[in-house]
Amino acid sequence: MTSLDLIIRAPRAILPDAECAISVGVTGGRIVSIGALDAPANAKETVRLDADTVLLPGLVDSHVHICEPGNTEWEGFLTATRAAAAGGITTLVDMPLDSVPTTVTINALAAKRAAAEGHCHVDVGFWGGAIPSNLADLPKLHAEGVLGFKSFLCDTGTDDFPGITPQHMESVMRVVAGLGSIFIVHAESAEAMASMPDLHTRRYADYLASRPKGIENLAIAEVIEAARASGARAHILHLSSADALPMLASAIADGIKLSVETCPHYLSLCAEEIGDGETAAKVGPPVREAANREKLWAGVAEGTLSMIVSDHSPCTPAMKDPVSGDFGAAWGGISSLQLGLPVTWSEAQRRGHSLVDVVRWMAERPAALAGLPHKGRLAIGGDADFAVFSPDAEFVVDAASLHHRHPITPYAGRPLRGVVQETFLRGHRIDLFGRPRGALIVREASAAQPQELKRSA
Incomplete structure (x- = not known):
């Protein structure tokens, strides 16, 4: 009998279509067997879970802003990936802006990788950016292994990552289609936003009124047609x-090749409960009314919204302007890497959804979006990335206990259900304060094997 590096015996585990009692065998960082709970095996290490815990595939978060290099005081690779691991996330994909330089050239991508090397507790890939001036750089970035390309259709607030017009978007899409890659887009209309007045207010209702649904709807229609x-x-x-x-x-x-994500904050928070001056909840697009939230849940249930990712968008406490509580001046972003799973599970469970659903939304589909076939599922040949989750355990969010760089969260004091007990990356327990073991994920440039991945330790 071949000896395994690790076997996990789980009375409850989430396979792609069902919760089952299984044993999972691991060798060389990959899943090599999935069998009955008591299947005989020789292994160097055996982990036995109890019936109160569930073995999940490591989650995949394809929408994370890590601000290193350049703005590491907002967030860095070490703290962001520590928070991710604490939240059951084993793979994340970094967005191309909020760092200096932004990831719009191969030199900028090299700077990102240099900053990340040796500082990641989980595996990390990179999106490239598409801006008005770098159309010729997109094939070069693709050859260097970015997982796709991001643009904004509105003003980003930063000169080094300007938004693009709907006309330029179609040009970007044609290049991306030729590369066999994917175009991801922040869909709010610059033209519609330009007509809104400058805002200085403590009232959340005023901020919400300044970012009406029509701003999103118009841009989404433009994306569809492009x-x-x-x-x-x-x-x-x-x-x-x-x-x-x-x-x-x-x-x-x-038949348009289109997918759509939403985020835990849109599925849990609501405008009616955000108090005046509570700028920790400011994000763009904004958290909307409770009735809108329930319609988003309906979209998740029927499949139009196919995945749930964090849009972790961190900043320093001062950038949230907590003294004035001015929604116009405050940074728009929510730091939520560590809390995405319990926030989503708390809301999903009360609406009758299962952990099979949550894993599909938060692991399998984000992995597929980013072209990571060895991630996001408990399957033979896949990476041995696991989260050990106690779905019925309850806790109250203490911002000081979170691992992202600054203790800012709109969930402070909120009771949640579901606790991540341990996280494994390629068969090894992640020690949050030990040597980081995460790898940098690169899409192969070879057209013959477009889905293959290579890693540098």
């Missing part, structure tokens, strides 16, 4: 407007 014309794969980031769901469903039914 994808239709170009044949590119397109992905809508962080949907907050439930009004857009019917046209998104129609486009998908028409």
Whole structure:
């Protein structure tokens, strides 16, 4: 009998289609066997779970802003990946902006990788950026292994990552389609946003009124038509407007290569409960009303919204302008890497969803989006990435206990259900304060094997 490096015996484990009692064998960082709970095996290490815990595949978060290099005081690779591991996430993909330089050239990508090397507790991949001036750089970035390309259709607030026009978007999509890659987009209309007045207010209702659903809806319609014309794969980031769901469903039914994500904050928070001056909850697009939240849940249930990712967008405490509570001046972003699973599970369970559903939304589909076939599922040949989860354990969020760089969260004091007990990366327990073992994920440039991955330790 071949000796395994590790076997995990789990009375409850989440396979792609069901919860089952299984044993999972690991050799060389990969899953090599899935069998009966009591299947005979020789292993160097055996982990036996009890019936109160569930073995999940490591989650995949394809929407994370890590601000290193350049803005490491906002967030860095060490703290972000520590928070991810504490939250059951074993793979994340870094967004191309909020660092200096932004990831819009191969030199900038090299700077990102140099900053990340040796400082990641989980595996990390990178999106490239598409801006008005770098169309010729997209094939070079693709050859260097970025997992796809991100643009904004609105002003980003930063000169080194400007938004693009709908016309330029179609040009980007044609290049991306030719590369066999994917275009991901922050869909809010610059034209519609420009007509809104400058805002200085403590009232959340005023901030919400300044970012109406129509700003999203208009940009989403433009993305749909550019994808239709170009044949590119397109992905809508962080949907907050439930009004857009019917046209998104129609486009998908028409065969347009389109997918859509939303975030835990849009599925748990609601405008009616955000107090004046509570700028920790400011994000763009904004958290909307409770009725909109329930329609988003309906979109998740029927599949138009296919995945749930964090949009972890960190900043320093001062950038949230907590003294004035000015929603106009405060940074728009929510830090939530560590809490995404319990926030989503708490809300999903009360609506009748299962852990099979949550794993599909938070592991399998984000992995597929990023082209990571060895991630996000308990399957033979896949990476041995696991989260050991206690779904019925309850806790109250203490911001000081979170591992992202600054203790800022709109969930402070919120009771949640579900606790991550341990996280494994390629068969090894992640020690949050030990030597980081995460690898940098690179898409192979070879057209013959477009889905293969290579890693540098």
